Amino acid sequence: xxxxxxxxxxxxxxxxxxxxxxxxxxxxxxxxxxxxxxxxxxxxxxxxxxxxxxxxxxxxxxxxxxxxxxxxxxxxxxxxxxxxxxxxxxxxxxxxxxxxxxxxxxxxxxxxxxxxxxxxxxxxxxxxxxxxxxxxxxxxxxxxxxxxxxxxxxxxxxxxxxxxxxxxxxxxxxxxxxxxxxxxxxxxxxxxxxxxxxxxxxxxxxxxxxxxxxxxxxxxxxxxxxxxxxxxxxxxxxxxxxxxxxxxxxxxxxxxxxxxxxxxxxxxxxxxxxxxxxxxxxxxxxxxxxxxxxxxxxxxxxxxxxxxxxxxxxxxxxxxxxxxxxxxxxxxxxxxxxxxxxxxxxxxxxxxxxxxxxxxxxxxxxxxxxxxxxxxxxxxxxxxxxxxx
Amino acid sequence: xxxxxxxxxxxxxxxxxxxxxxxxxxxxxxxxxxxxxxxxxxxxxxxxxxxxxxxxxxxxxxxxxxxxxxxxxxxxxxxxxxxxxxxxxxxxxxxxxxxxxxxxxxxxxxxxxxxxxxxxxxxxxxxxxxxxxxxxxxxxxxxxxxxxxxxxxxxxxxxxxxxxxxxxxxxxxxxxxxxxxxxxxxxxxxxxxxxxxxxxxxxxxxxxxxxxxxxxxxxxxxxxxxxxxxxxxxxxxxxxxxxxxxxxxxxxxxxxxxxxxxxxxxxxxxxxxxxxxxxxxxxxxxxxxxxxxxxxxxxxxxxxxxxxxxxxxxxxxxxxxxxxxxxxxxxxxxxxxxxxxxxxxxxxxxxxxxxxxxxxxxxxxxxxxxxxxxxxxxxxxxxxxxxxxxxxxxxxxxxxxxxxxxxxxxxxxxxxxxxxxxxxxxxxxxxxxxxxxxxxxxxxxxxxxxxxxxxxxxxxxxxxxxxxxxxxxxxxxxxxxxx
Numbered sequence: 059x060x061x062x063x064x065x066x067x068x069x070x071x072x073x074x075x076x077x078x079x080x081x082x083x084x085x086x087x088x089x090x091x092x093x094x095x096x097x098x099x100x101x102x103x104x105x106x107x108x109x110x111x112x113x114x115x116x117x118x119x120x121x122x123x124x125x126x127x128x129x130x131x132x133x134x135x136x137x138x139x140x141x142x143x144x145x146x147x148x149x150x151x152x153x154x155x156x157x158x159x160x161x162x163x164x165x166x167x168x169x170x171x172x173x174x175x176x177x178x179x180x181x182x183x184x185x186x187x188x189x190x191x192x193x194x195x196x197x198x199x200x201x202x203x204x205x206x207x208x209x210x211x212x213x214x215x216x217x218x219x220x221x222x223x224x225x226x227x228x229x230x231x232x233x234x235x236x237x238x239x240x241x242x243x244x245x246x247x248x249x250x251x252x253x254x255x256x257x258x259x260x261x262x263x264x265x266x267x268x269x270x271x272x273x274x275x276x277x278x279x280x281x282x283x284x285x286x287x288x289x290x291x292x293x294x295x296x297x298x299x300x301x302x303x304x305x306x307x308x309x310x311x312x313x314x315x316x317x318x319x320x321x322x323x324x325x326x327x328x329x330x331x332x333x334x335x336x337x338x339x340x341x342x343x344x345x346x347x348x349x350x351x352x353x354x355x356x357x358x359x360x361x362x363x364x365x366x367x368x369x370x371x372x373x374x375x376x377x378x379x380x381x382x383x384x385x386x387x388x389x390x391x392x393x394x395x396x397x398x399x400x401x402x403x404x405x406x407x408x409x410x411x412x413x414x415x416x417x418x419x420x421x422x423x424x425x426x427x428x429x430x431x432x433x434x435x436x437x438x439x440x441x442x443x444x445x446x447x
Numbered sequence: 448x449x450x451x452x453x454x455x456x457x458x459x460x461x462x463x464x465x466x467x468x469x470x471x472x473x474x475x476x477x478x479x480x481x482x483x484x485x486x487x488x489x490x491x492x493x494x495x496x497x498x499x500x501x502x503x504x505x506x507x508x509x510x511x512x513x514x515x516x517x518x519x520x521x522x523x524x525x526x527x528x529x530x531x532x533x534x535x536x537x538x539x540x541x542x543x544x545x546x547x548x549x550x551x552x553x554x555x556x557x558x559x560x561x562x563x564x565x566x567x568x569x570x571x572x573x574x575x576x577x578x579x580x581x582x583x584x585x586x587x588x589x590x591x592x593x594x595x596x597x598x599x600x601x602x603x604x605x606x607x608x609x610x611x612x613x614x615x616x617x618x619x620x621x622x623x624x625x626x627x628x629x630x631x632x633x634x635x636x637x638x639x640x641x642x643x644x645x646x647x648x649x650x651x652x653x654x655x656x657x658x659x660x661x662x663x664x665x666x667x668x669x670x671x672x673x674x675x676x677x678x679x680x681x682x683x684x685x686x687x688x689x690x691x692x693x694x695x696x697x698x699x700x701x702x703x704x705x706x707x708x709x710x711x712x713x714x715x716x717x718x719x720x721x722x723x724x725x726x727x728x729x730x731x732x733x734x735x736x737x738x739x740x741x742x743x744x745x746x747x748x749x750x751x752x753x754x755x756x757x758x759x760x761x762x763x764x765x766x767x768x769x770x771x772x773x774x775x776x777x778x779x780x781x782x783x784x785x786x787x788x789x790x791x792x793x794x795x796x797x798x799x800x801x802x803x804x805x806x807x808x809x810x811x812x813x814x815x816x817x818x819x820x821x822x823x824x825x826x827x828x829x830x831x832x833x834x835x836x837x838x839x840x841x842x843x844x845x846x847x848x849x850x851x852x853x854x855x856x857x858x859x860x861x862x863x864x865x866x867x868x869x870x871x872x873x874x875x876x877x878x879x880x881x882x883x884x885x886x887x888x889x890x891x892x893x894x895x896x897x898x899x900x901x902x903x904x905x906x907x908x909x910x911x912x913x914x915x916x917x918x919x920x921x922x923x924x925x926x927x928x929x930x
Contacts, residue, residue, distance in 0.1 A: 066897055071633035073901040074640050077908025084913045216865070219663065271920040280448050280488040284921060287453045297916065304917045316870065333671040333863035 085297035088304055102153045102406055103423050105146070108163030116166045117149060118179040120192065120224045124231045128199055134175040140165075141196050142178035142207040143189045145214055147361060149180045150423040152406030158426040164433035181224050185217035185334075186210075186341035191225070191245050193345055194235045197352055206349055207436070209359040212371055212379045213422070215338045216331050220245055222252060229253040237348065241341060317412045324411050324418040325368055330375045339382070346391065357392040357439075358383055362432065364421045366402035392439075399435050404428040448488040448607075449928075450698045451650050452921040458485065462607075463705045471628040478602040478625065478706075485607035486570070493569045496534070501604040503530055504579040508586040508593040520587060527583045531576050538572055543787030570928055571611035573784055577737055579604055582618045584741055588751075591618055599626055608702035612695045612927040614713040614733035621708065629707035641904075642701025644911040649694035650925070651918040654687055657871060658923055661687050661839070664864055669845045673858025677836070677849045678829070679872050684839045685832040686875040689718065691926045692731070716883050718831065721823035722809075723801045726831055738781050746773040775799045790837040790846060797834050 060068075107117040114130025115122070142148065148162050159167075162178040169176040179192050189208065197203055229252035235242040255273065271288070275281035291298040317323065349356040360383055363369055369376070380395070387393050404427040408420035448455050462481045466474055487494045507527045511520050536544070542564050549559045582604070585591040594600040603622045609615075629635075661684050664676075672680070696713035703710050717730035727735045740751040747770060775796060782795025814822065833853065837846045852858065862869065893900040 067632060067634040067637070069897060069901055070904065071637040073904040074637040074908055077905045078640070078912045080905065080909040081912025081916065084909060085916060219666075271922055273922050275449070275452075275921050278489050279491065280452065280454050280921075283488065284452050284454045287457065291453065301917050304913075308914070308917065316867075329862075331863060331865065332861055333667065336671070 082297055085300055085304060086295075088297075088300045088307075102417075103150050103408065103420065104154050105149050106151055106154065106158075106160050106163070107149055108159060108166055110166070110170075116175075116177045117160070117162045118177070119149070120179065120181060120228045124195075124228055131175070131177060131200060135201060137173055137175040137202065139175045139177065139200065139203045140169065140205040140207060141193070141200075141203050142176065142180075143184070143192055144178065144180040144209050145184045145211060145422075146180065146182040147209070147211075147422050147424075148178060151429065152404075152420065152423050152425040154426065159429065161429040161432040161436070164430060165436060168433070168437055181221075183214055183217050185214050185219070186338040186345065187218070187241065187245070188220055188224070190241065190341050190345055190348075191220060191235065194237065194242075194348065195231070195233050197348070197354070198233070198236065203354060205355040205357065206345075207357050207359060208345070209361040210342065210383055211361055212376055213328065215335045215379070216328060218334045218337060220248055225249065226252045226256070230256060237344070239344060241344060314410065314413045318414075322411065324408060324421060325370050327372050328370050329372055330379075346386070346389070355392075357394060358386055360384075360393065360395045360397050362400040362424070362428065363397045364400075364402065364405045364419070365398065366405070367419060370421060394435070394439055396432065396435055399431050400424050400428040401431075404431070448485045449921055449924060450695065450702075451647065451655075451919060451925075453919065454488065456919075459702055459705070466706050467631050471626075472598075474628065475596070475598040475602050475625065478606060479598045482602065482605035482607040482610060486605065486610060489570050490567070493567075496569050496572070497575055497605055497610075498601075500531060500534060500575060500579050501601055503527065504583045504604075505593075505597060505600050508583050509595070511583070511586050512593045524583060524587045528580065531580050535572060535576050538566055538568055540783075540787045541566065574613050574615055575604060575610060577615050577734075577741075581615070581737060581741060585618060594618075594622060596626075606703070608699040609710065612692070612699075612925055613731075614696060614699065614710055615737050616710065616733070620711060624708045632707065635704055635707045639701045639703075639705035641908065642697050642704060644701075644908060644915055646694045646697030646699075646701060647915040647919065648911050649690040649697065651920065652914050653875075654691040654694060655918065655920075655923055657683065657687055657875075660868055660871065664868060665839055667863060669848045669852075672849070672852065672863050673861040674852050674856045675860045675869075676858070676863045677852050678832075679864065679869055680839075680849070681829075681832045681836050682876070683868065683872045685718070685835045686872070686879075688835060688838065688926050689714075689879075695925045695927060716879070716886075718828055718879050719824065719883055720827055720831075721820045723798070723805045723827055723831070726827055727798075727802075734781075734784075738777060738784075742780060743773060743777040746776065771803060774803060778802075785838070788841055790841045790843055793843060793846065794834055794837045797837070801830060 107115055107119060109115050110130070112130075112133070114133070115127055116131070118124070118127045142162055142165070144162075149160055151158050151160060162176070162180075165176045166178075179196070181188055193206060193208075225248075229249040232253065234246045234249065272281060272284060275284055288298075346356060348354075360380060380397075384393050384395070404424045406420050406423060406425055407417040408423070409418070410416055411418040448458065458481070462477065465477055469477055483494050483498075486497060504527055507523050511523050514520055514523070545562050545564075549561055552559050582591070582600075586593050594603075599622060602625050603616070603618055606616075606621065606625070664680050664683065693714040700710045700712070711733060713732050715729040715732065717726050720726035720729050736752070744751045778795035778799035779792050780795070781798075782791040782793070785791045785794070812819070833850075836849050837843070840846050840849070890900075893903050
């Protein structure tokens with residue numbers, strides 16, 4: 059006869075074992091294959107990056123190959139060029155149909171007939187520091203850039219820093235900003251660190267796993283063993299393949315739970331974060347000075363805003379922001395106020411922002427008609443400005 | 448080898464399996480060899496250093512035991528201390544010492560160009576050095592007979608679960624357990640697995656995910672921060688270092704438990720301590736008790752306690768020595784143990800000052816019971832969190848600026864970080880309190896009914912397993928590896 063203690067221990071051992079097996083079963087049975095890159099845009103909103111007739115991309119996402127992008131543009135080397143730097147608004151279409159294009163695609167097609175190359179780059183929630191890095195990269199890598207079109211989003215002034223998820227791979231370009239200011243130095247050192255990291259991971263043959271996953275092993279003997287084991291697990295077991303998806307799902311659930319608990323929706327006022335706001339303002343000045351030095355025509359754009367419902371900004375903060383952007387006209391910079399150009403019916407819906415919700419208002423992305431209006435307005439302005447563009 | 452990896456899980460599984468299959472003596476060889484492999488998977492050449500340190504104290508402790516001449520005993524002990532501390536100084540403090548010496552000489556007009564070193568800090572050197580020192584000192588004090596079986600002794604020094612970041616073990620606490628062949632119990636496996644799952648959860652799910660946030664807020668210019676930002680920085684890093692280090696201790700304790708070996712606890716809800724004295728009985732318990740028994744009490748000429756119960760306290764009747772001087776010296780050294788920088792010394796002096804103040808206030812405090820406890824916690828918790836600023840920033844100038852902001856409430860409640868940073872900091876505070884309530888109140892109730900407890904275990908373990916394996920990636924080392 060077993061003692062009570064032995065029976066209890068055996069029972070708890072079985073419970074532990076069952077818990078571990080259930081945990082593995084939960085992971086293995088996970089089947090949702092959401093593209094978390096587009097998840098924040100909403101189910102009806104997709105990313106689209108236009109290409110020319112030869113299949114060369116004219117809209118660059120810094121996650122992709124900078125080399126392919128530059129090579130693709132080399133056939134336009136003699137053309138005068140317009141560079142557009144934006145956020146997800148410029149590469150996302152609500153309820154996209156087969157042949158729908160983005161504003162950058164429409165502008166490319168219009169300008170190319172006049173032998174002007176319009177090309178673009180955008181990152182979701184891009185802050186001004188990221189725009190600064192990209193603008194410097196393009197100014198230094200591509201000749202004949204005559205104009206920079208830069209939409210400045212009040213929302214994006216809440217963001218900060220150069221994100222490794224977008225620029226980690228870009229650091230392979232070995233690009234370093236040539237300007238001598240503290241921001242440029244900070245960005246350069248970040249790019250160098252990522253470059254080193256990529257170098258140390260270059261022997262990896264296990265393409266199935268993200269290299270960043272092994273940062274802590276840093277060339278130790280365990281590094282080799284860990285990569286091999288990961289590769290075997292990835293190839294043999296469902297639960298290991300599902301890990302990235304489950305991580306995405308986990309964070310989405312946390313985000314939705316936070317919003318549900320605190321009653322946060324797309325319309326909730328997003329207050330200015332003073333230090334980040336100031337940093338982005340300082341960076342905008344750097345971009346302006348750089349354009350002046352290089353004799354590049356800069357056009358700042360106050361982007362379209364959904365105004366049929368209460369927008370998620372503090373009214374006085376937003377109007378101060380607009381005043382600030384408009385004040386650049388005094389310095390001879392063109393400022394286009396496109397706030398009202400997209401009609402309410404062209405705006406769409408985003409993913410749900412709370413649990414038990416199916417959708418929420420989208421204040422950033424619009425349907426194809428919105429893209430057309432945006433592109434047409436830029437074209438009209440360019441004609442009015444005659445040779446300025 | 449680091450714990451938060453697939454390699455470790457497979458390694459541990461194989462070692463535990465062999466451990467329970469092998470007879471007593473080969474088990475000791477297994478533990479010693481597997482510990483060397485564990486360390487060697489970081490850098491194999493540095494295993495020699497661990498071995499040299501271990502062999503030195505193995506030999507010296509036998510010699511100390513053999514000799515009856517007290518002067519010779521003392522000489523041997525001093526040799527051991529110089530040898531061990533010499534290694535520590537060379538690998539950890541040489542750059543700090545020479546840089547400071549050169550700066551001092553430059554002040555006197557001697558222009559000396561800074562020297563360049565490329566010394567790699569051997570993983571865990573601060574931990575295993577303290578462990579070998581304690582062994583020799585214990586033999587010298589007569590607390591311990593030296594062990595002649597090298598594999599047994601070697602297993603104690605190099606035992607892989609604690610080799611890199613503790614708990615710092617006393618020989619008495621472990622060697623006896625390593626020398627016997629415990630009877631296999633299923634509870635060793637279930638208890639061990641649960642501790643490992645909890646540790647991995649704290650590391651890979653919580654710490655690794657808040658680390659980028661901490662990195663970002665510590666990169667921001669201090670001049671742009673407000674008082675609430677500085678508090679948030681202090682709290683968030685306070686949680687990161689706590690979860691990270693206690694995670695390591697959970698995995699270490701759990702790994703040893705799988706082999707039926709009990710380690711002393713290293714953490715006991717330190718952020719719920721109601722006094723600074725209690726805080727140091729709950730935070731990194733094995734270090735504070737080591738410092739007490741091998742530094743603080745000997746400095747005061749007091750009788751040592753010889754157990755890892757934590758806390759740096761002295762008996763009330765103590766009249767020997769200068770308590771305050773010993774307190775500050777001990778804490779400055781405790782700070783330096785963590786890293787070669789003046790910021791760590793400042794951290795130590797900050798804690799010494801708080802303990803001194805507490806001793807003074809305690810004499811004049813008439814409050815009693817729950818009000819005293821609650822007020823104690825309200826004061827200790829934020830002040831303990833504030834002490835992490837020099838730990839993370841390392842620039843004393845920045846640290847002083849941040850302390851000033853807190854003192855004069857500069858910038859008030861102006862926010863410089865995204866809302867999530869404040870929210871997560873708040874939620875982590877709640878998590879600590881909830882986990883304490885669960886452990887102290889809910890679990891004892893559940894344990895009264897074995898089936899309810901079993902069901903609770905299944906649910907918790909299912910979640911922990913799924914989350915731990917989902918996030919298990921060696922993306923960052925444990926913070927205490929750098930100490």
